[in-house]
Amino acid sequence: MYLTKRSALKQEYIIIGATIFISLVLVTGFYIMFMSTLRELISVNSKLRKGQMIAPDVSGYRKQYATLEADIGSMSREISKNKERLFWKKDIALFIEQLSRVAEQIQVDFISIKPASNPEPVTADDEQKTVLMYRRPVTITMKTGYRGLIDFLARVEDSERFFRVDELTIEPDRKDILKRNVTMVLSIFSAD
Numbered sequence: 316m317y318l319t320k321r322s323a324l325k326q327e328y329i330i331i332g333a334t335i336f337i338s339l340v341l342v343t344g345f346y347i348m349f350m351s352t353l354r355e356l357i358s359v360n361s362k363l364r365k366g367q368m369i370a371p372d373v374s375g376y377r378k379q380y381a382t383l384e385a386d387i388g389s390m391s392r393e394i395s396k397n398k399e400r401l402f403w404k405k406d407i408a409l410f411i412e413q414l415s416r417v418a419e420q421i422q423v424d425f426i427s428i429k430p431a432s433n434p435e436p437v438t439a440d441d442e443q444k445t446v447l448m449y450r451r452p453v454t455i456t457m458k459t460g461y462r463g464l465i466d467f468l469a470r471v472e473d474s475e476r477f478f479r480v481d482e483l484t485i486e487p488d489r490k491d492i493l494k495r496n497v498t499m500v501l502s503i504f505s506a507d
Contacts, residue, residue, distance in 0.1 A: 397477075398506065410476070410503060414455070417470055422463040426456040434505060451503045452481065458494050477504040 411428055434449035459467070464485070471478050482500040 410453075417467065421459075421466040421470075423457050423459040423467050426458060427454070428456075429454045430503075437504070449505045451505060453501045453503055455497075455499050455501055457497050457499075458488060458491075459497060460493050460495065464495070464497055471501065478502065479504075 411430070414425065414428060417423070430453045431451055434451040436446045437448050437450050439445040439447055457467075468480070471480065479502040480499055481502050482498075484498040486496045486498075488494040488496050
């Protein structure tokens with residue numbers, strides 16, 4: 316009996332040992348086969364978490380889009396308004412006509428008005444040097460007092476068109492103590 320118990324115990328140890336051995340082989344096989352897949356899943360999971368942190372709020376895009384559309388609309392209106400302020404080639408003759416009307420209204424005697432023959436292009440600061448508009452300097456020589464000059468400059472400032480005073484020279488008139496000889500270079504900006 317002792318022998319049978321011992322052989323039964325021996326068989327139990329063999330079965331337990333075989334079971335442990337097979338379990339270790341299965342766990343090791345599982346680890347080897349599925350560990351690379353598990354690593355990839357962990358990597359994808361961490362990327363998803365980072366993506367969720369990086370990705371902005373989708374509803375914020377709609378608000379930004381609406382804001383940008385409103386900005387584009389206001390900029391378009393401002394651009395078209397400013398385009399209306401540019402001269403066109405035919406308007407330069409109108410500019411000279413307006414100057415003569417201004418001379419009648421204020422105390423300014425125009426001696427000469429000399430527009431430059433070729434306009435200078437005003438370019439953008441990009442690589443293509445895109446021409447935005449053209450600048451045509453007009454040299455104006457006039458005889459006026461300080462009050463007439465200030466009225467003339469105020470009208471230039473309040474004009475609906477783009478002007479810029481580039482140079483202004485004031486010299487006393489030797490013959491008339493109340494008048495000054497004024498030479499100015501006035502830039503007119505045109506679209507073509």
